[in-house]
Amino acid sequence: MVITDPNHGSSCMDDFDPASLDAEQALSQILNTVQVIQQTETVPIRKALGCLAAGTIRSRINVPGHTNSAMDGYAIRGTDIPAQNQHALTVIGTSWAGQPYQGPIESGECVRIMTGAALPDSSDTVVIQERVRIQENRIYIDSNNSPGQNVRLAGEDIKTGDTVLSQGKHIGPAELGLLASIGVNEVVVFRKLKVAFFSTGNELRQVGEKLSKGQIYDSNRYTLYGMLSRLGVEIHDMGVVKDERNAIEKAFSDAANQADVIITSGGVSVGEADFVKETVQKIGTVNFWKVAMKPGRPLAFGSISNAWFFGLPGNPVSVMVTFYLFVKPALKKIMGGIYNEPFTITATCSSRLRKRPGRVEYQRGILTRSDNTSADESEYTVSKTGPQGSGVLRSMTEANCFIILPVDSSGIDAGDAVQVLPFEAVV
Numbered sequence: 001m002v003i004t005d006p007n008h009g010s011s012c013m014d015d016f017d018p019a020s021l022d023a024e025q026a027l028s029q030i031l032n033t034v035q036v037i038q039q040t041e042t043v044p045i046r047k048a049l050g051c052l053a054a055g056t057i058r059s060r061i062n063v064p065g066h067t068n069s070a071m072d073g074y075a076i077r078g079t080d081i082p083a084q085n086q087h088a089l090t091v092i093g094t095s096w097a098g099q100p101y102q103g104p105i106e107s108g109e110c111v112r113i114m115t116g117a118a119l120p121d122s123s124d125t126v127v128i129q130e131r132v133r134i135q136e137n138r139i140y141i142d143s144n145n146s147p148g149q150n151v152r153l154a155g156e157d158i159k160t161g162d163t164v165l166s167q168g169k170h171i172g173p174a175e176l177g178l179l180a181s182i183g184v185n186e187v188v189v190f191r192k193l194k195v196a197f198f199s200t201g202n203e204l205r206q207v208g209e210k211l212s213k214g215q216i217y218d219s220n221r222y223t224l225y226g227m228l229s230r231l232g233v234e235i236h237d238m239g240v241v242k243d244e245r246n247a248i249e250k251a252f253s254d255a256a257n258q259a260d261v262i263i264t265s266g267g268v269s270v271g272e273a274d275f276v277k278e279t280v281q282k283i284g285t286v287n288f289w290k291v292a293m294k295p296g297r298p299l300a301f302g303s304i305s306n307a308w309f310f311g312l313p314g315n316p317v318s319v320m321v322t323f324y325l326f327v328k329p330a331l332k333k334i335m336g337g338i339y340n341e342p343f344t345i346t347a348t349c350s351s352r353l354r355k356r357p358g359r360v361e362y363q364r365g366i367l368t369r370s371d372n373t374s375a376d377e378s379e380y381t382v383s384k385t386g387p388q389g390s391g392v393l394r395s396m397t398e399a400n401c402f403i404i405l406p407v408d409s410s411g412i413d414a415g416d417a418v419q420v421l422p423f424e425a426v427v
């Protein structure tokens with residue numbers, strides 16, 4: 001007699017779905033399919049903050065432009081440093097930052113010099129002021145100095161012709177400063193990506209409205225707004241669309257007319273009112289719509305006319321996980337950037353985590369540095385936040401990382417090592 005455990009059997013079937021793509025396969029399919037937008041624009045550098053460089057930027061100048069002093073002190077000729085005893089030098093003038101001493105200095109002479117001031121001709125060394133004895137208009141230096149010290153050479157940071165930014169480089173605060181340091185006031189960047197999104201669901205209400213029984217507030221448009229804003233894209237929030245074929249089709253055509261990327265949430269499951277996938281199949285292409293992951297299995301990817309389409313699940317946590325793991329890398333690529341696989345950390349898990357084989361799981365965790373680390377323990381400890389349901393958005397606000405449990409894992413025990421993806425690396 002064969003004894004079957006109906007619960008066990010069906011739950012395994014729940015998690016294993018032959019129609020689902022592996023998460024890695026799904027990401028590489030997305031990244032191999034989407035293409036970089038071609039249009040670029042020239043903008044003043046401050047406007048380029050958050051954009052991606054559309055070409056290589058080379059310096060037309062040396063930085064620093066002139067050999068200058070790294071300290072406050074006295075500019076001398078290195079050959080005047082005595083082998084022993086003290087040597088007197090006559091102070092013949094001062095070199096200020098922005099107001100250099102004009103003319104050369106001879107052997108036996110020196111120039112008072114401030115940090116950043118150009119070195120006078122024929123000087124090559126700075127003796128810091130704390131290292132000299134001053135007597136009237138003379139200074140005394142000793143053998144405890146070496147030629148070339150305390151000097152920043154012209155072109156030490158950047159030489160004329162050096163590449164300072166390559167194509168696809170994200171322009172952040174440091175890059176703005178770097179561009180300014182080479183005197184660049186305008187830069188060519190990829191134009192801003194236009195991203196349209198809408199929520200689907202008859203149960204959704206707007207914040208500010210009253211809820212009737214069975215209704216919920218639409219939170220996905222807010223998380224999406226937050227996540228997209230950080231990427232510096234142009235946002236088109238199209239609101240909530242009812243679970244009706246015509247309404248959804250109209251929303252998709254409007255979105256495809258105005259945006260480079262369309263993101264929806266909800267309506268991609270297999271419920272009676274889930275029209276998103278069939279609509280995109282009708283007016284565009286669906287490349288895939290299921291990924292073996294939790295949360296986030298119903299994740300659709302495709303295109304409508306010239307717009308890329310991401311159909312995210314409806315559950316609020318699933319929206320965030322699928323956005324960070326699939327949509328964000330894709331947007332980066334379309335925007336002209338480079339996708340770098342986010343770094344993960346090995347941590348010791350402080351509690352038992354339940355899981356069934358069949359899908360990779362991204363549980364929400366709290367990562368901390370371990371107190372007493374012995375040689376065989378990880379430097380980090382992770383614990384899960386409370387309930388892990390894909391609708392429990394609080395788990396995202398309490399967490400600072402995802403705990404990654406691989407497809408085949410059937411859970412882990414307290415004390416086991418796990419891979420953790422810090423939010424810092426993805427958000």
Ligand code: AMP
Pocket residue numbers: 199200201203204216217218219220221265266267268269271313314315316
């Ligand atoms: P669906 O994929 O449309 O079946 O949605 C899955 C679950 O997510 C349901 O419980 C929905 O009520 C919920 N949901 C869908 N869209 C949203 C939204 N915009 N904000 C909050 N919850 C949502």
Ligand code: MG
Pocket residue numbers: 200201202266267314
């Ligand atoms: Mg729905």
